[in-house]
Amino acid sequence: MTDTRSLDWLISVDDHILEPANLWVDRVPAKDRERVPHMVKDDQLGEIWVYDGKSHRTTGLSAVAGKSKEEFSPEPVSYSQMRRACYDPVARVEDMNRAGILASLCFPSLTRFCGQLFYEASDRDFALTCLKIYNDWLIEDWCGSAPGRYIPLMLIPLWDPQLAAKEMQRCAARGVTTFAFSEEPTKLGLPSIHDPYWAPVFAAANDLGMVVSMHVGSSSNIPKISESAPFMANLAWGAIRTSGAMLDWLFSGLFTRYPNLKIALSEGEAGWIPYFLERAEQVIDKQRHWVSKGVQFSDYANNDVDLFSLDIRQLFRDHVHGCIIEDHHSIASIDVIGEDNIMVETDYPHSDSTWPDSIEVAKKLVAPLTPEQQYKVLRGNAERLYRFTPAEPPRTAAHG
Template identity: 30%
Template sequence: MSTLIKAGADDAKRYWLDEGRGDKGGFIREVDYAANARGLDPLFEGIKIVDCDTHFTEPADLWVDNAPAGMKAKMPHVERIGEADKWVCNGRDFGSLGGNVIAKDKNKLLGKLAFQRYEQIAPGSYDLKERLKDMDDMGIWGHICFQNGGVTQAGSLVALEDDALAMAIIEIYNDACKDRMDASGGRVNCMATLPYWDKTLMNAEMRRVADLGIKGVVLPDRPERLSEGYLAEGGGISPFWEEVFEICHSQSIPINYHLNSSLDAESAMWNNLGFDQRLPISALIHHIGCAATMSNFMVSGLLDKYPNLKIGLIESGAGWVPFWLEGMEHQLSEFRTTINRGLQLSPTEYFRRNFWVSFWFETIAPTKLLDDIGADRILFETDYPHPTSLYPGVQDKLVSVLGHQPYETRKLILQDNAKALYNLPI
């Protein structure tokens, strides 16, 4: 029996809990920004550091200012509801601004998911010029950016029951990805989204995204929530997804799974835990969701059909990789999965060919496990401007975990791996 939870109209509201917004009940950590805004540490001179998991908060005027003729009144716009700025689209609540804990005064909010209003958050969260200044201060050359608010949540878009409106929202979002890439000289690359619920619309937008030169797309870890699974009945790629995979494979466009929810974190936690008790556990369970998505691909046979497919497991963490691969090797052998399914490679071989993982808060993985994971499989991230971000001490963290590594290894992890995955102009 399937335990799949279908996507729905309340996806955006559920994604950013009211309980987690606002500074009331939170704690403001005072930040000595000047001390941390020293740019690139001398240990990394000559390296263009790419932060492979950040979030670009959708500007309040993004959709209204770019609306097609006759659609302006329907477009997502920001309304002040109570004490919070929220996205509203065609009368529906599309959730909050997303995770923004970096304050306009450069301090950081702890214990909450986000400030409530635009005027509270750092302009670098949503303004490209300010973002580039923040990146320079942190010693970061490039940002790979993912959505922050709930507007592009696919379940919510489907619930509009208006394909023209949903497609306009997606196209405006993806056009903004292209605009930021061009305006930043390739330094800021936002990942595209697709209408995962309609094959014809999705294929057309995938072709358009490829033509725009956007550096990657985000796919759902459980597409069955919206449409069809990746596998056809009896195995092989589903015709629904075939063109998207063919384009990504043939044009070296990476697909990204960002802190997946393939495991229902809520179902694994005890009842009656408080907000600040649930959130840390939930975040860690979602790391295992990334491992589950990786495993699904490894046993599916899709990586034999698409041997050059590039898959980024983003905000995934990295320290779990050696144990998980060891477990997969044992289990697939004991259950004869590799033989039964005619898989061409072992889990470790698939990982070293098709996958990249990312670290930020970890110390053990980048200092002790590089050989076990593979230094060419690891990306660096800060998760700016989310609650668990490394802000403001990015360079200090990198010095502490990579400073003892050879220069070539530092460059590989901080620059070259991202360049290879995202085809960056470095």
């Protein structure tokens, strides 16, 4: 029997797949192999993904596993230059064992974090075919290669909520409990979460118990402090995107309409959450009277949330989950955030990753907590949220 209280293993709720070159071409007739995402080799540019008349290269920061910080670079890399575990699920398990990672939820790379590649395609009927191929491959080949070691994360056709709901139902029947969604759909040219456009998706998520997983950057937009702000400053400022998404959802009324709906703020960290919850309460207290009267201020939108009964902290506790890598402020504020609302991640194989020292880093992170709280943050919250039963941990592990 698995020791469900073991603190020697973690579940990472945000890692990444570098899609193998044969993912799509092996699952379509020969006539379509040039239409699906496929890899070609260019004498000057090296390996290039080609799809819908566009080419895509793999940034080196997406595949740094096994490299020292001094070797990190955004320059494009070929698959021969990256660790096999970046794209091979069996090799990935070996790396997971080395770092004390019992299970992993993986976001895609080529398709971008919520499937923007297919949303932007000129032929959306064929894009749906490609999207379904990805979902089937993820379930059968990636997750199926090591049962109990991967939490399947599906993509939805963002351009058609009815089709999205059907695909969610199809994948839920195969054990999928979460789907990728954009932190800010309007940045993609889609309606906001307040628009009835998304009702079929949110209703399906509510009924199927599917978690809405929103990875930072899934809006295909990088906020800038200013046009001249350095890259490092903007990267450090990144949580501003996630905090905006959280507040948008909390004030949207969606959690009242869909009481089973839950969201995960993937790679968004959580140390900022106490401040924004406090600030939200201050805003409600001071502004709710005139807002509730329907008075319009500038071009800001109003909604139908009852601001006199809205308990922002309880709403957060019931529906929102923060995902952390090395966020000590979130652990220090766990009494405010809630011990049931924080999960850990390793971001393998990206440049923020804690691999190969993941369990050591995570243990140091949660050390101030009680053993029960440590268990929740390391793995228990992920098991509960994604309704996931991990495999038996290996008898021995290199990290041990």
